Amino acid sequence: MSNGFVIRSLDEIRFWSRIMKEHSLFLRLGFRCEDTQLIQEANQFYATFEAIEARSHSFDGTADPQVIHRFNAEVHIAVSHIWVFKRKVLGLILQCQLPGQNNFPLLVDHVSREAFYFRNRLEQLNSGRLDPLPDAIINENVFFLRIMADHAKFIGHLLDPSERKLVDQARQFSEEFDQLLFQARDLDSMRPQSQTVPLLDQFLDQNRVSVKSLRDFKRTARDLIESCRIKSIIHPLLADHVFREAERFLVIIDMFESTLTGRPIPTEQLMSLDEH
Structure with a gap:
């Protein structure tokens, strides 16, 4: 284990523990007031991942790899528990045991x-x-x-129907990312023969263009929601949440392309990774 292991571990935990914490909040907001047990469990997960996120920031790249190895194992246990909780909630929804709650089954999945x-x-x-x-x-x-295709679908369904232009844009993004996903799965089924540098490079380039467009749409929607300039039932934190995940995907694409081709990662993307 090395310094690289420590840096990568802390990066993953810092990003995803915040995401898990926010998932707990979003699920809780979707439960009915009588779902007290589920609300309590969601609150406990929120506290758990808030503590993990805070602890991850107490380390830096010079931390002992063995300490981080143990930290990863502890976080793994917490993530396993929230995964079980989410699947339990999905089962309850699909079995019609939570009528009137507001979490889409696809969102819980x-x-x-x-x-x-x-x-x-x-x-x-x-x-x-x-x-x-x-x-x-x-x-x-x-x-x-x-994930990006799902986000477009959620945005389209949570905007007020009267926001016709934005709803239509979200639908178009949903269709675009469904097509990109189908193409990715085709490339997946053709491997290892499909894993040539030219094909993978083109794959990354194509996806980057679409993710940037969706990221910009999410940023605009987030800013409009935060300033109360459009009608929706989207929580401002949810709008920022999906924006950060698009930013994360763009950083990953650029890191892959840099490793694949030797081209340097754009400075703005490195700064984005530091911020998110």
């Missing part, structure tokens, strides 16, 4: 997929078995393209 991704990343880091670059490029893009 979405946040559980992100918890599973985080848990898997912690396992990879502690075992030292990260995916080889060609596999990582496809796996990460398949994961994040679906």
